[in-house]
Amino acid sequence: MNHIDARRQLLRYLASSPLFAALPSISLAQSYDVLRAQTKKIGDIIDSPEDALDVFDFEPAARKALPPAHYGYLATGVDGDATLRANSEDYAKVRIKASRLIDARKIDTRMHLFGLEYASPIFLSPVSSQGAFHADAEIAVARAARKKGMHMILSTVGNSAIADVSKEHGSPVWLQLYPTDDWGVTMALIRKAEAAGTPALVLTVDRQGGRNTQTLFRLRRNDDRTCIACHGGGFANEVSRKPMFQGVDVSKVTNLYGTGMTWEFVNKLRNSTKMKILLKGIMTAEDAEKAVRAGVDGIIVSNHGGRAEESLQSTISALPAVVKAVDGKVPVLVDGGVRRGTDVYKALALGATAVGIGRPYCWGLAAFGQPGVEAVLSILQREFETIMRQAGPTSLKQITAASVISGLQA
Ligand SMILES: Cc1cc2nc3c(=O)[nH]c(=O)nc-3n(C[C@H](O)[C@H](O)[C@H](O)COP(=O)(O)O)c2cc1C
Structure with missing residues (x-):
């Protein structure tokens, strides 16, 4: 040879x-x-994860692999999807300053959060019902995240049990909490999480129930399967089949999202568990201040990937004001629209401790299962390392506000 x-x-x-x-x-x-x-x-659509050049290559592959309604569920924002687009597009308003003549042959991307170390600042945001994307669902995602040393959060309405996901992840994942409108159910979910060794609860505060997911509704029209086998009406049929609700009496629950939660609820939750509590969905400095006063342990700046309200406010544009208001008292995480390693870099520069992705890993999951998720995570991590080397910082703490020029308006 x-x-x-x-x-x-x-x-x-x-x-x-x-x-x-x-x-x-x-x-x-x-x-x-x-x-x-x-x-x-290679055709227009990749048929193997190794053929992907960036994470965008996985989206058409996911679309091809999924029934229209399930792809629609993954893809959709609300109304005209403008906030969904803004999340990604606003990253272009932040430019990266490149410093020269720094030996960046060795870089350190380890991220520390609540006393634990992860290989990367990239984490996997909670995404519901991953069985709609691949039979291996959250188990495949947990295995991929474990291989990459990345942190992950499981949705209340995931298709896999938290104990199994934590086992496959190699360390306990966090639980995203939809508390329902029955406190008895909330407590049952909390106790289940505690029993699984969950270190942190992520209370999602950006869903009030009822939303205009128009892209989903449009794509659903092209789907001639019978949906009612899985999507029966009412809370009991729709959600209680999910592992988090198994063995829990959900007979009094009427709503998963529109629960009437206020800051009082956050106080009550705070007093009900020793787990760390983070609020996911904070978008303003005022709410961030209230959250810190309520004694939460962390904040996730998020607009649910543009699936909550059509505010046109991107998460990267909301991040600096939240970081300023929090003033280092608790970690601030962010997700929404992150599609490149440079996006991760910019979010860290604007004060995030860790940076979440939602749709990209689900594209990988839908198209290729665990190897697809691994490839998505590898690509983002590789891109992130590339920009670190090029721009000069050799560790996360060296990525600061001085690393970028921001043209964002809050
Ligand atoms: C299909 C789908 C389901 C989601 N389910 C949940 C959920 O159950 N709980 C939650 O807090 N966020 C949920 N999210 C929001 C994600 O956690 C995350 O905020 C968002 O996907 C980040 O934006 P990105 O998809 O642009 O990366 C979901 C997002 C998608 C796309």
């Missing part, structure tokens, strides 16, 4: 091996080695 053949074989081996995922620095896509690899025709 000559030198070039041997090199090709090595490249092909790396591309198909789990090693490729585990070693973000080895990257065919970002190396001229790709020019020496064997040519391979």
Whole structure:
């Protein structure tokens, strides 16, 4: 075998091996080695995770793999999806300052949160009903997150039990909480989480119930399957089949989202568990101040991926004011519209401790199961490491407000 053949074989081996995922620095896509690899025709839609050049490549593959209604559920924002788009587009308003002549051959992307260490500041935001995307659902996602050393949050309405997800993740995941409108159910969910060793509860505060998910409604029209087998009417049919509600008396629950929660509820929750409590869905400095006063342990700046209200306010534009209001008292996390390693970098520069993704990993899951999720996480991590090297910071704490020029308006 000559030198070039041997090199090709090595490249092909790396591309198909789990090693490729585990070693973000080895990257065919970002190396001229790709020019020496064997040519391979790839259609408009990738049919293998190794063929993806960026996370966007997974979206059409997910669309192809899913029934229209399930893809619609994943894709949709609300009204005209303008807030969903703003989440991503506003990242272009932040520019990165590149410093030169820094030895960035070794970089450290470890993130520390509540005394635990993760390999990356990228985490997996809670996404409901992942069984609609792939039979392996949250289990596949947990295994992929474990391989990458990334943190993850399980949705109350996930399709997998929290104990199983934590086991596959290798360490306890956090539980996102939809408390319902029955305190008895809230307490049952809390006790289940505690029994599973869950260190933190993430109370989602940005869903009031009833939303105009128009993209879903439109795509649903192209789906001629019978949906009522899985989507019966009423709370009991729709949600109580989910593992978090198993063995819980849900007979008094009328609503998962429109529960009438106020700051009083946050106080009550605070006094009901020793788990850490984070609020997910905070978008203003005023609410951030109230949250800190209410004694929460962390805040996630989020607009539910543009699926709550059509506010046109992106999460990256809301982040700086929240960070300022919180003033270092608790960690501030952010999600929404993160599609590139440079987005992760910008969010960290504007004060986030960790940066969440929702749809991208679900595209990977829908298209290819666990290897798809792994590839999405690898690509984002690789891109993030690339921009760190190029711009100069060699550890997360060196990524500061001085690392970017922001054209964002709050
Ligand atoms: C299909 C789907 C389901 C979601 N389910 C939940 C959920 O159960 N609980 C929650 O707090 N957020 C939920 N979210 C919001 C995500 O946690 C996250 O805030 C959002 O997806 C981030 O935006 P991105 O998708 O642009 O990355 C969901 C998002 C999607 C796309």
